[in-house]
Amino acid sequence: MRIELNGEKIRNNFVAKISEISGQNLLACYQCGKCSAGCPLVSEMDILPNQVIRFAQLGLIEELLSCKSIWICASCLTCNTRCPRGVNIAEVMEAIRLILLRKNIDNLKIIELNEKRRVELPQIALVSSFRKKTA
Amino acid sequence: MKISYYPGCTLKVNAKNFEDSTIASLKELDVELEELPRWNCCGTVYSLSTDDLIHHVAPIRNLLRVKEQNNNKVVTLCAMCFNTLKRANLKVREEPDSLEKINNLMYLEKLKYEGDVEVLHLIEVLRNEVGFSTLRQKITRPLRNLKVASYYGCLLVRPREIGIDDPENPTIMEELVKNLGGDPIDFPYKTECCGAYQTVDHPEIVISRTYSIISSAQVNGAEVIMVSCPLCAFNLDHRQKETKQKYLEFRPMPILYFTQLLAIALNCPENVLKFDLHYVDPKPILKEKGLI
Numbered sequence: 001m002r003i004e005l006n007g008e009k010i011r012n013n014f015v016a017k018i019s020e021i022s023g024q025n026l027l028a029c030y031q032c033g034k035c036s037a038g039c040p041l042v043s044e045m046d047i048l049p050n051q052v053i054r055f056a057q058l059g060l061i062e063e064l065l066s067c068k069s070i071w072i073c074a075s076c077l078t079c080n081t082r083c084p085r086g087v088n089i090a091e092v093m094e095a096i097r098l099i100l101l102r103k104n105i106d107n108l109k110i111i112e113l114n115e116k117r118r119v120e121l122p123q124i125a126l127v128s129s130f131r132k133k134t135a
Numbered sequence: 136m137k138i139s140y141y142p143g144c145t146l147k148v149n150a151k152n153f154e155d156s157t158i159a160s161l162k163e164l165d166v167e168l169e170e171l172p173r174w175n176c177c178g179t180v181y182s183l184s185t186d187d188l189i190h191h192v193a194p195i196r197n198l199l200r201v202k203e204q205n206n207n208k209v210v211t212l213c214a215m216c217f218n219t220l221k222r223a224n225l226k227v228r229e230e231p232d233s234l235e236k237i238n239n240l241m242y243l244e245k246l247k248y249e250g251d252v253e254v255l256h257l258i259e260v261l262r263n264e265v266g267f268s269t270l271r272q273k274i275t276r277p278l279r280n281l282k283v284a285s286y287y288g289c290l291l292v293r294p295r296e297i298g299i300d301d302p303e304n305p306t307i308m309e310e311l312v313k314n315l316g317g318d319p320i321d322f323p324y325k326t327e328c329c330g331a332y333q334t335v336d337h338p339e340i341v342i343s344r345t346y347s348i349i350s351s352a353q354v355n356g357a358e359v360i361m362v363s364c365p366l367c368a369f370n371l372d373h374r375q376k377e378t379k380q381k382y383l384e385f386r387p388m389p390i391l392y393f394t395q396l397l398a399i400a401l402n403c404p405e406n407v408l409k410f411d412l413h414y415v416d417p418k419p420i421l422k423e424k425g426l427i
Contacts, residue, residue: 011208023185033205044340075183076291076328081333091200108336121335123144124215126214128179129332131190 001063014099018056021095029053029063035079035089045069049079049089056092070096071107071133101135108133120126136264138255139209140168144176150365154356154411156398157212157257159407164265164273168210169201179215180332181222188236194223194369195237198252199244208253210260212394214364218290220255221297224359256299257386258290258307258363258393267314275402277316281424283396284320284357285309288367289328302326308361311393315400322355324348328371338377345374346382348422358420360387361396368392373414399426 002056019026029050036048046068047055055064064070070093079089101106108129141417146154175199182190197220201209211217227234228250238247240249261270263278292298292305302308305326309319329348330341350359350369362368372390379385395417405427410418421427 009216020144021184021186031361039331040344041330041340044337073335074328074331074333075180076289076331078289078328081293081295082167091183092289098184098187113335115219117338120373122149122365124213124336124366125332126368127144127176128215129335131178131180132332133336 002094003058003060005058009061010057012061014061015059017099018092018095022091023092023099024088024090024091024095026053026057026087029057029083029087030082030085034082034084038078040076040078040083041072041074044072049073049093052071052088052096053087053092056096069093074118075132081100097132103133104135106134110134136165137167137169137206138200138260138264139204140170140221141174141177141197141201141209141211141216143174143211143213144194145365146209146213149412150331150368150392151396152407152412153212153365153368153392154293154402154409155409156392159403160394160397160401162300163361163401164261164270166260166265167205169204171204171209172198174200177216177219179219181219181275186356188233189240191223191226191233192237192240194220195227195248196241196244198224198254198404199246199248200239200317201252202246203421204246205308206397207224207251208255210255210257212257212363213289215366217254217256222294223253224254224298234283235258238287246286256363258291258311259299260306261311261397267310269315274314274316276392276400276426278312278400279316279424281317281420281426282320283312283317284352284355284360285312285325286352286360286362286367286371286395287326288362288364289331289332291363292326308363308393311359312396316397317396319356320352320355321384322352322357324351329367331366331370331381334370335365338374341370341374342377342381345371345378346385349375349388350385353388359417361393363393387415389413389415389420
C-alpha cells in the first residue's frame, strides 16, 4: 500500500477528534505490536490493530474510514488489558466507528438480514450489533 | 438472604434455561431473588467514547430501581448485563459531573442516583455471600468424574477494574466446578472472544472461533463447556451446526450454563434445565455420568 504523509494531514483535526472521542493519547503508542499479537479477530482484519493506531497518529483519514478492521473489532478488550503504554485501542476503534455513524453511515443493513437468521439470534446479539454498527 | 435481581432481555426468552436453573438453585441455597420492577434493557454494550452520556442512562436507571426496592445490591447473570451495569456504575462513581447530568436526564424519576448500589455477578454471590464451603455442604449430587472446561469469554473479566477475577488467568469458575464435585479442565482459550455480535452479520467469523475454542477444550480433555453469557452460549452451542459442516473432523460438545450444573448438583427438578433450548444435547453425557 502506498501512503502519502505530510504535515497538513498530521495536523488535521481528524487526529484531534479521534483523541477526543476516545480519550486516548495516540502518541503514547510506540508500535510494539502486542495488541495485534493477542487480538483474537486479527485474521479477519485488513489493517492490524497497531497499524490502526499508527494511521491515526499520522492522520490517514481515508485509510481508516474505509478499513474493515474497525467493524471487525468486537471490543473484547484483550488489547487494552495488554498494552504496555496504557493505550485503550478498543476505544480508538470505537471513535473511528462513531465518526462514520455520526454521519449516519451504517455498517450493518438491518433490512438485509435474512429473516430466518434474525429470529434464531438471541436478543443481546441483535441489540449489541445494532448499537455498534448502526447510527 | 434477599437480593435484587436484574434478569435482562435474553434470560426471559432464549436463555430461559439460565434463569430457571438459577431460581431453582438459589431456593435450595436460601437466597431469594427479588426481580426489579420495571427493569429496562441495559444496552448490552458499554459505550467506549468520552462524549456519549446518553448510552449510560439505561444502565443507571436500572440501578435506581434497586434503590426503589430499598436494596443496595443487585445481582445479574448475563455477562453482558453485568459488564454494562458495573462499568456505568463505576463511571458515575468516578465522575460526579456525569452523574449529575444523567440524573438531570432522568428528571421524572422520584429518586436520584448517588452511585450507592453495588453490582454483583452471581458467581461472586456464590463465592462471597453464600460461600463456596457452605455450597459444597449442600451438594447432594456431586458432578463426579464430569470434566468441565470453564469459558469466561470477555465481559466477566475485562476490563480489570470491574472483572470478577484476574483478566488473563481467572480461576473462579474452576473453583466453582471443584466445589460442585466436578473435574475442572484448564484450557488456553478460556478468555478468548467468541466473536460476540459478529454472529449477526459475520457468522463465518464466529464459526472459526467456535471451532478453535471447542477443539482446544477437547484436546485438554473436557467433556462439557460451562459458560455465563447467553451470547457465548449461542455462539458456542448453536453455531456448532455450521462448524460441523465446515470442519469435517469437528466433534460436537455440549455447552451448559454454570447454573444448570449448579442445579444438577443441588438435585433440582429436571424441568428447570430446559435442554430443549440447546443445539447439542447435553443429556447423553450427563446420563453416562449418572447425573440425570
